[in-house]
Amino acid sequence: MSDALQQEQLVKEIPPKAADLSAWYTAVCLKAELVSYSPVRGCVVLRPAGFGMWENLQKHLDERFKATGHENAYFPLLIPESLLTKEAEHVEGFAPEVAWVTEGGQEKLEERLAIRPTSEVIIGVMYAKWIQSHRDLPILINQWANVLRWEKATRPFLRTMEFLWQEGHTAHATAAEAREETERMLDVYQDFAENVAAIPVYAGAKSASERFPGAVETFSIEALMPDGKALQSATSHDLGQNFSKAYDITFADANQQIQHVYTTSWGMSWRMLGAVIMTHGDDRGLRIPPKLAPIEAVFVPIVRGGDTSTVEKAHELAKGLRGAGYRVRVDDRDYTPGWKYSEWEMRGVPLRIEIGPRDLESGSVTVVRRDKSKGEDGAKTSVPFGELPAKLRELLDAVHDSMYAQAKAFLESHTFVVSDRDEFFTKCRERAGMIDIAWCGRPECEAEVKTATSATTRNTRALQTPGAKCVACGEPATVNAYFAQSY
Numbered sequence: 001m002s003d004a005l006q007q008e009q010l011v012k013e014i015p016p017k018a019a020d021l022s023a024w025y026t027a028v029c030l031k032a033e034l035v036s037y038s039p040v041r042g043c044v045v046l047r048p049a050g051f052g053m054w055e056n057l058q059k060h061l062d063e064r065f066k067a068t069g070h071e072n073a074y075f076p077l078l079i080p081e082s083l084l085t086k087e088a089e090h091v092e093g094f095a096p097e098v099a100w101v102t103e104g105g106q107e108k109l110e111e112r113l114a115i116r117p118t119s120e121v122i123i124g125v126m127y128a129k130w131i132q133s134h135r136d137l138p139i140l141i142n143q144w145a146n147v148l149r150w151e152k153a154t155r156p157f158l159r160t161m162e163f164l165w166q167e168g169h170t171a172h173a174t175a176a177e178a179r180e181e182t183e184r185m186l187d188v189y190q191d192f193a194e195n196v197a198a199i200p201v202y203a204g205a206k207s208a209s210e211r212f213p214g215a216v217e218t219f220s221i222e223a224l225m226p227d228g229k230a231l232q233s234a235t236s237h238d239l240g241q242n243f244s245k246a247y248d249i250t251f252a253d254a255n256q257q258i259q260h261v262y263t264t265s266w267g268m269s270w271r272m273l274g275a276v277i278m279t280h281g282d283d284r285g286l287r288i289p290p291k292l293a294p295i296e297a298v299f300v301p302i303v304r305g306g307d308t309s310t311v312e313k314a315h316e317l318a319k320g321l322r323g324a325g326y327r328v329r330v331d332d333r334d335y336t337p338g339w340k341y342s343e344w345e346m347r348g349v350p351l352r353i354e355i356g357p358r359d360l361e362s363g364s365v366t367v368v369r370r371d372k373s374k375g376e377d378g379a380k381t382s383v384p385f386g387e388l389p390a391k392l393r394e395l396l397d398a399v400h401d402s403m404y405a406q407a408k409a410f411l412e413s414h415t416f417v418v419s420d421r422d423e424f425f426t427k428c429r430e431r432a433g434m435i436d437i438a439w440c441g442r443p444e445c446e447a448e449v450k451t452a453t454s455a456t457t458r459n460t461r462a463l464q465t466p467g468a469k470c471v472a473c474g475e476p477a478t479v480n481a482y483f484a485q486s487y
């Protein structure tokens with residue numbers, strides 16, 4: 001098969017992104033070998049290319065958790081039913097999604113065991129044992145784990161029964177400290193989204209109906225996908241004393257008075273990778289922001305007439321770059337260069353380093369940026385061998401910045417400040433993007449909008465125009481809210 005034909009075929013297997021985001025998304029997840037469907041309904045296999053992105057997400061988030069004083073621990077997967085049912089709102093919220101273990105070996109269990117849908121309960125029970133005095137506080141623990149929620153649909157990263165995430169759980173002596181922690185972790189998530197995943201987000205408080213079951217207040221970061229639907233990318237919950245009262249987590253304060261602690265929980269899952277894929281990908285496939293890319297740069301040596309000196313040089317340069325802390329690979333497989341270019345573009349590697357016989361003579365390589373189109377200014381740069389370690393950092397930073405700028409331009413051009421009721425309902429129905437209105441905060445009003453348009457509040461912030469009326473219903477407004485349809 002000719003080179004041009006091979007390339008054409010590779011591209012054909014991915015439908016155009018603008019025409020059908022859903023088909024494009026699934027094709028990219030499978031073709032870029034991020035995931036495979038498994039024989040287990042609702043569960044996917046995370047393949048090395050996908051797990052590599054997850055590992056980088058973990059690395060960057062974990063650094064941020066440690067820098068804000070948190071430690072990692074691990075709690076059991078199974079939760080006895082009698083424990084799960086103690087916090088009424090929490091159990092009601094999760095009941096439809098819980099999977100139960102009813103048998104072990106040959107025996108039927110006396111008490112059913114839930115497979116964790118989240119770990120507030122099991123962690124709360126342990127905190128009750130560990131905390132006695134105000135000197136034991138705060139407790140700042142994070143867990144990297146899998147959880148299981150009984151879902152019907154399967155969409156890689158966005159909706160699967162079993163998924164990977166992190167869940168932070170903290171306990172504090174005062175309400176103010178717990179709220180401060182909740183807001184600090186929301187900031188951590190926003191910082192990660194923007195500076196690692198190159199995705200701009202809106203941060204704010206969830207409405208009462210969208211709150212985590214059992215939380216006093218839930219905060220979220222919300223990203224906007226190319227189809228105009230919002231994607232909740234992380235949440236941070238102030239649980240007040242709801243869980244500490246249900247699970248009897250108390251401490252003796254400085255005056256020997258017994259008090260209930262204040263707890264928080266916060267989480268980001270591999271759903272964030274779904275946001276990355278949809279936000280940044282194009283018709284050629286994935287575009288991975290450099291900090292999440294398992295391979296930051298791939299060498300493609302061009303071999304002419306059986307002379308493999310370009311391959312040897314590529315390996316030598318790659319070794320030097322690895323020593324300087326880069327994640328690089330040399331593609332010395334027996335395919336044509338054109339085929340390799342298309343394949344690595346589809347897999348979203350941020351930089352491609354071409355090295356041919358002429359480059360070898362001039363002592364330089366050609367670096368090609370994945371974020372730019374062919375022929376675009378700055379798409380190709382010639383870099384002398386010796387300057388490669390320094391120049392690569394600069395180019396990766398430039399790729400990140402341009403991907404972020406593109407995503408931000410999209411978010412801004414699809415955010416609408418609306419003050420007219422008809423326009424509000426039309427924009428919600430049309431899935432125009434993030435629709436920002438003065439809002440009354442009433443669950444009834446939110447329910448009416450949802451019934452009429454499928455849009456819900458994504459998050460809220462302080463009222464921008466004091467004295468404004470709710471754009472949806474005309475009652476006095478209390479906050480500003482972003483409405484959108486959502487994943």
Ligand SMILES: [Zn+2]
Pocket residue numbers: 439440441442445446470471472473474475
């Ligand atoms: Zn209203």
